[in-house]
Every structure is written in structure tokens, then in C-alpha cells.
Amino acid sequence: MLEIIFKLKIKKIIIKMSVKVVIKCSDMPEKIQLEAISQGIQAFYRNIPENPEDPSDSYLKIAEEVKKEFDHKYKKAWHCIVGENFGSFVTHESKTFIFFSIANISILLFKTARPES
Numbered sequence: 001m002l003e004i005i006f007k008l009k010i011k012k013i014i015i016k017m018s019v020k021v022v023i024k025c026s027d028m029p030e031k032i033q034l035e036a037i038s039q040g041i042q043a044f045y046r047n048i049p050e051n052p053e054d055p056s057d058s059y060l061k062i063a064e065e066v067k068k069e070f071d072h073k074y075k076k077a078w079h080c081i082v083g084e085n086f087g088s089f090v091t092h093e094s095k096t097f098i099f100f101s102i103a104n105i106s107i108l109l110f111k112t113a114r115p116e117s
Contacts, residue, residue, distance in 0.1 A: 019044075019102055026098040032074075036098050039066045040107045059083055059105065066109060074111065081108040 019041055026033055043065040049055035063080040070078040078096075081088065088108055090097075096111035 022101045024099045024101065024106070026100070027095050028098050029095060032095075033098055033100075035073075036066070036070070036107075036109050037100060037102075039069050040100070040102055040109075044102050044105065055084075062105075062107070066107065070109065070111070078109065078111050082106070 021037055021041070023033065023037075028036065040062070043062040046065070047058040047061040049058040059082040063082040066082075067078050067080040070080075074096075079090070082105060084105055086106070086108075090108075090110055091112065092110035093113045098110070099106065099108045101107070
């Protein structure tokens, strides 16, 4: 378990926060793991659910933000799944998989291999 202290800038106000992160499984290099976690935390705090009874819209926005950032920075095709309780079985490129939790949500991020022509 990691405890990460980070600064989040919201409307010109810098907030220092602490959050517990658990990396459940990963084959990513540490630098990219930290980037994935950082992106996840930022998206998490930008998309706090308006309705805690149904956070699915917030989870979708978190997944979209993280996926788009990794598509942009590391080329396509990244996939991101966010939720509280889900199973998965995926095929991914080597060194591009991470499954971690922030507070009560889990984030699965991975890149699929491009099909050979």
C-alpha cells in the first residue's frame, strides 16, 4: 500500500491531499505506474460523484480521462475500466498493465497489441 501526497490545482487553488493507493497487479515500469496512478487520482478528484448512490457517470468520466491521456502520451490503443466490483481477463502488450485502487474504487489500465498485418 502506498500513501501518496500530491498537489491538486482547482480553479487557481492548490490543495495538498493524501490518498491511499494499492497496486494490486502491474507489469509496467515504475515511472509509468506512478504516472497512471497520478492520472487516476487527478481524474478521481475532478469527477467526485454528484449522486453517491449511482457513481457510474463519474467512473465513466474517470476512465475516459485516463484512457485519453495515455492514448495521447503513449499512442493508442489503451483501455481503462473503473469501478468498485468487477472481474476481468484481458490480453495486453507487455509492460502496459496496471490494476490499482484509489480509496474505494479500482482502476484497470492496459494497452492492447496492434494486430499484425
